[in-house]
Amino acid sequence: MSTHNVTISINGTPVSANVPARLLLVHFIRENAGQTGTHCGCDTTSCGACTVQINGTPVKSCTVLTVQADGAELTTVEGLANKDGSLHALQEGFTSCHGLHCGFCTPGMLMTSAALIKENPDPTEDEIRWGISGNLCRCTGYNNIVKSVQYAAAKLRGVDPSTVVDVPSLRK
Amino acid sequence: MTETPINGLGSSMKRKEDVRFIQGKGRYIEDINIPGQIWMDIVRSPYAHAKIKNIDTTAAAKIPGVLGFITGKDLDKYGLAWMPTLMSDKQMVLPIDTVKYQAQEVVAVLATDRYSAADGVAAVVVDYEPLPVVVDPFKALLPGATKVRDDKESNHIWHWETGDREATDAIIKTAHTVVREKIYIPRIHVASIETCGCVAQWDSINKHLTMYMTTQAPHVIRTVIALVTGHLGLSEENIRVVSPDIGGGFGGKVPVYPGYVIAIAASVLLGKPVKWIEDRSENLQADSFARDYHMDAELAADKDGRITALRIKTIADHGYTDASANPSKYPAGMFSVCTGSYDYATAFTEADAAYTNKPPGGVAYRCSFRVTEAVHAIERMVDIMAHERGEDPADFRFRNFIKKEQFPYKSALGWEFDSGDYHKALRLAMDMIGYEDLRKEQLEKRARGELMGIGISSFTEIVGAGPSKDFDILGIKMFDSAEIRIHPTGKAIARFGTKSQGQGHETTYAQIIAQELGIPAEHIKIEEGDTDTAPYGLGTYASRSTPTAGAAAAMSARKIREKARKIAAHLLEAAEEDLVWDTNKFYVKGTPGKSKTIQELAFAAYTNYPQGMEAGLENSFYYDPPNLTFPFGSYICVVDIDRGTGKVAIRRFVAIDDCGTRINPMIIEGQVHGGLTMGFAPAMMEQMQYDENGNLYGGTLMDYLVPTAVESPRWEVGETTTPSPHHPIGAKGVGESPTVGAPPAFVNAVVDAMWHLGVRHIDIPMTPDKVWGLLKKHGAALEE
Ligand code: FES
Ligand code: FES
Numbered sequence: 001m002s003t004h005n006v007t008i009s010i011n012g013t014p015v016s017a018n019v020p021a022r023l024l025l026v027h028f029i030r031e032n033a034g035q036t037g038t039h040c041g042c043d044t045t046s047c048g049a050c051t052v053q054i055n056g057t058p059v060k061s062c063t064v065l066t067v068q069a070d071g072a073e074l075t076t077v078e079g080l081a082n083k084d085g086s087l088h089a090l091q092e093g094f095t096s097c098h099g100l101h102c103g104f105c106t107p108g109m110l111m112t113s114a115a116l117i118k119e120n121p122d123p124t125e126d127e128i129r130w131g132i133s134g135n136l137c138r139c140t141g142y143n144n145i146v147k148s149v150q151y152a153a154a155k156l157r158g159v160d161p162s163t164v165v166d167v168p169s170l171r172k
Numbered sequence: 173m174t175e176t177p178i179n180g181l182g183s184s185m186k187r188k189e190d191v192r193f194i195q196g197k198g199r200y201i202e203d204i205n206i207p208g209q210i211w212m213d214i215v216r217s218p219y220a221h222a223k224i225k226n227i228d229t230t231a232a233a234k235i236p237g238v239l240g241f242i243t244g245k246d247l248d249k250y251g252l253a254w255m256p257t258l259m260s261d262k263q264m265v266l267p268i269d270t271v272k273y274q275a276q277e278v279v280a281v282l283a284t285d286r287y288s289a290a291d292g293v294a295a296v297v298v299d300y301e302p303l304p305v306v307v308d309p310f311k312a313l314l315p316g317a318t319k320v321r322d323d324k325e326s327n328h329i330w331h332w333e334t335g336d337r338e339a340t341d342a343i344i345k346t347a348h349t350v351v352r353e354k355i356y357i358p359r360i361h362v363a364s365i366e367t368c369g370c371v372a373q374w375d376s377i378n379k380h381l382t383m384y385m386t387t388q389a390p391h392v393i394r395t396v397i398a399l400v401t402g403h404l405g406l407s408e409e410n411i412r413v414v415s416p417d418i419g420g421g422f423g424g425k426v427p428v429y430p431g432y433v434i435a436i437a438a439s440v441l442l443g444k445p446v447k448w449i450e451d452r453s454e455n456l457q458a459d460s461f462a463r464d465y466h467m468d469a470e471l472a473a474d475k476d477g478r479i480t481a482l483r484i485k486t487i488a489d490h491g492y493t494d495a496s497a498n499p500s501k502y503p504a505g506m507f508s509v510c511t512g513s514y515d516y517a518t519a520f521t522e523a524d525a526a527y528t529n530k531p532p533g534g535v536a537y538r539c540s541f542r543v544t545e546a547v548h549a550i551e552r553m554v555d556i557m558a559h560e561r562g563e564d565p566a567d568f569r570f571r572n573f574i575k576k577e578q579f580p581y582k583s584a585l586g587w588e589f590d591s592g593d594y595h596k597a598l599r600l601a602m603d604m605i606g607y608e609d610l611r612k613e614q615l616e617k618r619a620r621g622e623l624m625g626i627g628i629s630s631f632t633e634i635v636g637a638g639p640s641k642d643f644d645i646l647g648i649k650m651f652d653s654a655e656i657r658i659h660p661t662g663k664a665i666a667r668f669g670t671k672s673q674g675q676g677h678e679t680t681y682a683q684i685i686a687q688e689l690g691i692p693a694e695h696i697k698i699e700e701g702d703t704d705t706a707p708y709g710l711g712t713y714a715s716r717s718t719p720t721a722g723a724a725a726a727m728s729a730r731k732i733r734e735k736a737r738k739i740a741a742h743l744l745e746a747a748e749e750d751l752v753w754d755t756n757k758f759y760v761k762g763t764p765g766k767s768k769t770i771q772e773l774a775f776a777a778y779t780n781y782p783q784g785m786e787a788g789l790e791n792s793f794y795y796d797p798p799n800l801t802f803p804f805g806s807y808i809c810v811v812d813i814d815r816g817t818g819k820v821a822i823r824r825f826v827a828i829d830d831c832g833t834r835i836n837p838m839i840i841e842g843q844v845h846g847g848l849t850m851g852f853a854p855a856m857m858e859q860m861q862y863d864e865n866g867n868l869y870g871g872t873l874m875d876y877l878v879p880t881a882v883e884s885p886r887w888e889v890g891e892t893t894t895p896s897p898h899h900p901i902g903a904k905g906v907g908e909s910p911t912v913g914a915p916p917a918f919v920n921a922v923v924d925a926m927w928h929l930g931v932r933h934i935d936i937p938m939t940p941d942k943v944w945g946l947l948k949k950h951g952a953a954l955e956e
Binding site for chain 1: 884
């Protein structure tokens with residue numbers, strides 16, 4: 001098995017290692033970089049729990065070889081919060097709208113929807129549903145995940161989220 | 173500074189556990205790494221039934237990183253090749269000479285890392301001699317059928333029956349109307365997004381085992397390990413089971429899978445911590461299935477449309493061993509709740525279980541023991557009866573519902589339904605959806621040749637197992653526990669015998685205690701899952717946590733409050749009976765100004781308590797429920813069917829749930845959404861199908877269709893609140909009601925759309941090809 005030197009920036013910190021050619025990126029992130037927020041639910045590109053952003057694009061990291069990401073800038077859930085340490089609008093949205101139960105799909109959901117609302121700041125419900133359709137959640141039934149994304153998109157547009165989504169925690 | 177709110181019952185406070193989950197700081201099984209750990213991977217059988225003629229590990233042993241192998245023969249030396257199941261059957265850990273289902277574990281490979289372990293698995297050569305395969309449970313039960321198990325007389329596992337056979341037969345024989353239908357609830361799989369896994373760490377110096385594993389019932393697992401390995405010197409005080417954050421359970425993480433046991437053996441034999449994480453295909457192919465009930469149901473009614481009797485005969489396919497997880501006395505779980513929400517005195521139900529060459533299981537799929545099957549049967553039959561009589565299914569239900577004033581109600585099969593108001597829930601659902609208008613629209617559409625259907629399901633759940641007189645698992649009574657300690661500054665920690673897998677226990681348990689003691693829920697830390705620290709409990713499944721451990725939390729908190737009362741009497745120099753509790757403090761009757769808050773009392777419990785009193789403020793409580801709880805609800809689904817493709821569009825779905833007293837409405841709503849979606853999934857998409865050789869068709873998430881956000885319906889939810897009269901806070905449990913109640917609403921809607929064509933029934937999943945086949949058969953399919 002050939003090995004290769006790679007340097008990959010994870011949430012702004014470069015991580016260098018000599019890795020086997022076949023090492024999956026998700027394992028590099030979790031084991032070499034020790035960032036275990038990125039999960040692995042299938043390692044066959046079905047569930048999306050492993051979604052990270054490579055140079056800003058959401059990618060299922062179980063389906064990328066580490067060597068393919070050499071030199072790339074990766075963002076994982078651990079790097080999602082704002083620079084000042086406050087939570088990203090999506091993190092706030094998921095907890096305000098109860099967009100998670102067990103939390104296993106959540107990091108992938110967050111990374112997919114972060115890219116989604118960056119590209120489309122005011123998505124329709126259908127656009128959100130299609131946008132996250134590569135990410136499976138077994139617990140929530142998605143209704144509140146959709147609302148979480150709507151919450152965050154509203155907040156980032158400067159709109160009061162409680163005027164956009166109706167969830168028990170926001171009811172006055 | 174604003175005061176921290178107490179957030180007791182009824183508060184939609186945000187979940188405390190979310191803080192770590194949204195920042196990638198959950199700690200799931202795969203996140204646990206022990207220095208020096210090695211990896212385990214498993215060679216699995218490609219055949220559903222075969223003799224193992226030879227296992228050759230020579231080539232695999234040469235692969236760099238591969239450290240060793242474990243076979244059934246190795247385990248047999250220690251008496252560990254077989255293990256008992258929870259249903260007093262037995263299950264192979266690793267086979268000595270024969271495999272009984274596809275994907276059964278055959279050889280474990282140990283290696284320095286997961287990639288080398290996988291290489292080793294690929295290089296192990298197993299020589300099999302295929303044997304005849306039994307996949308159909310009906311054929312399995314025929315005389316002379318090939319035997320699945322050499323150690324058994326036949327493929328018949330057990331017969332179970334309850335009710336009055338003769339009286340039921342007599343009524344059905346002479347009834348004015350009898351409807352009969354064969355209903356199959358297919359084999360499905362929970363497919364939690366996190367698969368199963370463990371890290372087994374054996375410490376040979378201290379003879380101590382730490383077992384990190386994905387389990388919904390850590391305490392029972394500890395006892396099982398102690399019982400199974402006692403002869404090898406493992407002793408229960410030296411076994412610590414830790415269930416970390418769990419990425420969804422739904423019943424699939426109750427059983428003891430062979431992989432866990434092999435990992436323990438490997439850690440002992442190789443002297444290193446052993447990590448095993450299933451991949452998705454292993455999870456789908458080999459971990460416990462749910463359902464697989466073939467039911468033959470008959471419902472009788474008199475000329476006025478009153479139900480008079482129900483009879484159901486079931487064939488249950490259990491795979492090659494009975495490894496379900498029911499309370500000992502109930503091999504078919506709580507199936508006898510099948511009389512439903514209706515008032516009639518006579519019923520009989522029986523079930524026969526069969527061995528087949530399929531994986532074992534028969535566990536839940538986000539439902540209480542076999543309740544989904546029972547609810548499906550009665551809710552389908554009631555709808556068929558209504559249609560047969562040419563009557564609106566809502567009217568038929570209203571006439572037959574158990575009335576509010578009849579509770580507590582003794583059901584025909586012996587349960588005491590604790591409380592309910594079925595009329596109110598259905599009426600509310602009809603109002604929310606605009607039922608009468610929809611019926612008008614349906615008639616107009618039908619006149620135009622369009623197919624629209626409206627389906628109702630008015631279900632009664634049975635959860636919270638259970639009272640010790642009837643409920644045990646392996647003899648251990650099904651109580652559950654809470655242990656609360658109040659710190660000197662008035663903050664608290666509480667530990668439980670249950671284990672959340674996403675239900676939000678860290679929040680809801682804190683809210684129950686907050687309600688009882690007035691300590692803000694934010695300052696009550698909840699812990700579960702570590703058997704070294706948590707009190708013993710039976711775990712989380714079958715919606716039992718709130719009915720049992722939630723009750724224990726309230727009872728334990730009340731004991732603490734009583735001790736606080738004594739301290740308050742001492743501090744306020746008043747008689748105990750003159751003290752009145754209000755939210756978070758005791759005051760002297762008539763003098764509200766003379767009071768002590770729980771925080772002051774907690775401090776005094778360590779600094780200034782009465783002479784002769786024990787210091788501290790803590791309690792542990794084991795709650796033995798006096799009865800089960802009976803959540804209920806009414807669901808209405810509206811569908812439109814495409815006559816060209818057979819596709820069923822879910823237009824609307826209204827769900828009214830009654831789970832008694834509501835602890836956190838936000839969490840309840842979330843549980844209902846999730847449960848409904850896991851009711852939708854098997855109704856419309858999911859099924860584990862096998863060919864005649866026992867090959868599974870859908871062993872990956874590419875072909876086992878878990879709904880995405882695109883297929884999943886938009887849910888409209890509402891509630892009624894009928895507190896349980898026997899639960900300390902009146903709560904009943906909710907996580908599974910929707911999974912139980914939803915499927916027949918979908919089927920009833922689809923059949924309702926096509927009844928006039930002559931369609932009486934359709935088995936789930938209602939895939940477009942199946943619906944289109946029915947349309948074609950009845951001359952209603954649109955073809956080019
Ligand atoms: S782990 Fe990558 S898609 Fe499932
Ligand atoms: S929250 Fe459990 S899988 Fe999504």
